[in-house]
Amino acid sequence: MSDQNKEIKISKVVVDRNLCIGAASCVAVAPSVFELNGENKAVMLRKDGTKNSGPVNKAELTDQQIADDMLLLAAKSCPTNAIFVYDEQGNQIYP
Numbered sequence: 001m002s003d004q005n006k007e008i009k010i011s012k013v014v015v016d017r018n019l020c021i022g023a024a025s026c027v028a029v030a031p032s033v034f035e036l037n038g039e040n041k042a043v044m045l046r047k048d049g050t051k052n053s054g055p056v057n058k059a060e061l062t063d064q065q066i067a068d069d070m071l072l073l074a075a076k077s078c079p080t081n082a083i084f085v086y087d088e089q090g091n092q093i094y095p
C-alpha cells in the first residue's frame with residue numbers, strides 16, 4: 001500500500017436508479033461489471049451471483065480485478081452521471 005503515486009483507489013460504486021436512463025454506456029465500457037436489468041436500469045454483477053445497483057464494494061464484484069481506470073471511465077461515460085464512485089475513505093471520486 002504505497003501512496004508514492006497518488007493513484008485513486010476505488011472502493012465502492014453505486015448506481016442511482018433514479019438518474020439511470022438505461023443508456024448502457026456503462027455496459028459498453030465495462031460489461032464485466034454493469035448490466036441492464038428488466039427495467040432498463042444498470043445493475044452490477046456481484047461474485048455471490050446477485051445483481052443490484054449497489055452500493056457495492058469493489059471486492060464484492062464478480063470482476064473485482066477490473067482496473068479502477070475502467071470503472072471510472074464507465075462512470076464518466078454515463079450521460080446522466082448516475083454512477084457514483086467512492087474511494088477507500090468514503091470520499092466521492094465521481095461525479
Ligand code: SF4
Pocket residue numbers: 015019020021022023024025026027034041042077078079080081082083
Ligand atoms: S450509462 Fe448511466 S444511464 Fe446508462 S445504463 Fe449506465 S448508469 Fe444507466
